[in-house]
Amino acid sequence: MIRCLMQSILVARDLSLQTYKKCLYRSTMKLADTLTNTEERKCVPLNSNDVIAASMTQSHVIPTVNATVTSTQTMPLLETAKSETAMESFKIPTSKVVPRVRIEKAPLPFEEIPGPMILKLWEKYWRYVPLLGTQLFCSLLISRLTQGRLSWNRNITPIKYLFDEYGCIVRINGPLVNDIIMIHRPEHIAEVFKQESESPIRSGIDILQHYRLNHHKYRSAGAFSLQDLEWLEVKKKINQPLHETISDYIGKLDSVCDELTNRIRNIRNRQDEVPANFHRELTAWGMECFYMTMFNKHFGFLDSTSKSASEATKIINALITAHTYMSRCETGFQVWRFFETPFAKKLYAACDVLDEVIGKYIRQTQNKLQTSSLSKQEKFTNEERNLPLLEKMMIQRIHPNDISILLMDTIILGVQAVINCEAFLLYFLAKNPRVQKRLYNEIISVSSKTSKECTQTKESLENMPYLKACIKESLRLRPAFPYLTRLLSSAISLHGYTIPKGTFVIMASQITSQREEHFEDPEKYQPERWLNQDEYAYNDYQEYSCLPFGYGVRSCLGRNMAEIQMMLLTAKLVQEFTIEYDYAEIQSRFLMINVPNKSLRFRFVDRN
């Protein structure tokens, strides 16, 4: 009996508590709604805490709303069903709402930005490493840091983990390196780019810099590593010739795409599937495009029967090796700073092969230009625009050393970026037959109007908005570089914190471009989202929400070249084949560039 009685009391108490909570919530919401319509609400922004506070502080004076009830009557704390009905229509006289004073928030100290404790573990190692650069730290962070603790597969996941754990701004500090801030919100990225100086500083690739300055005794570190105004001078000189060359070489680049198409027909099996090492064929295509634009030479990378086949194999092997060991040297502890490790030796040997090839063409061009008179050279720049880029750069009097390192950066990073972005694009098309169909229709309709069958021109490419959207969408989901970096040249304010000048900022742009606020169903491949720009122009920071080629003065120099190459090849392949892929999902893994983590076993089924 007593137990029953006790239970009933407990149940009754629970019920009354629940009713109280419900009523308090309803009155709070009602109050918030009402306040929205008052003048006070307009000038005093309230958050949910304010509303709750307001309801609590005024609970004794809030009028219950019956016309008959005066404003001085108090509302019962524990409401009855009667008072609940009465709540439906109560009004608060505006004069009773006490306006709140907006309190200016003082900037929060930089040191209070949350960051991972796990990094503290590394501090004890750092002191044994005298030559620590920011890049080392970034590398640690981006590559191996969380190994063992997370399901680490060398992709962007650990960075995402840090944001999930510490919020939208994460600070990483150490005793020897400068502080590093990691961000991913477009509005924060905008602040970083707004403070950019005339010559912004980005993290370089230390091992390539080391190769050039110490191993090779070149006079500068290279396009990706060079920081000062000297590089900007070179960049200015290259920019225009680069764009002109690409436009002038569209026809030649298109025929390189024809070669890959034929090669696919030769190498696919009876199920129309290309071999697992199809990535290598894409590399050959990328290198042939590079040779064509830089040296105006057809090398035969896609022709296994050509005279230069063994030389082609050597160059492609060198490129693959250089990329692999650059990534291995650059990530983890950089022991190569103290002695030449086996990884560094392999990288240097591969770079030497590429350097030799580039050097050969530079010498040839130098000889050619020495034999022609200056006036003739000037005539070249004005009249004969079809010169290869190397010759144009030499006419611009760019130092041969600078040309050499620029070309090597273009091969190791630029060509690799194009190949891997193209690989992901083909994958997305293969996985989305509806998109592929629409793209095919666009290509056919434009080609029939503007160009000869199966040949693209500058005009035909300009008339393919859907193709551009397909590329943009693929770069949104799988950019070549998942993050951008800058050293702050002046202090900025982010998320209420003051970030001092000299802080190194990592912008996780791959995460930015997959945020729900900016992209509906962000994980889906939907090129259509780029066609109606107005629909997406609602947000002030839209511009910063997808930056596959970076932003500002230090944005990608090869953007035009990359986009044209990708457009040409994609148009060609979609026009000729239906592309299919039957295997497990392909994700990216990070080898200084996002690369596919699985073989590209596409099926290329003839359309006719």
Ligand code: HEM
């Ligand atoms: C789809 C292919 C490519 C993508 C996604 C890409 C992306 C990028 C990104 C994100 C940056 C850093 C920008 C920044 O920090 O704001 C960059 C820099 C650069 N890219 Fe590309 N790139 C591609 C292809 C190429 C190609 C083919 C070339 C060769 C001409 C090239 C040459 C460069 C150079 C020289 C820089 C350094 C620019 C500077 O520091 O001023 N890129 N690229």
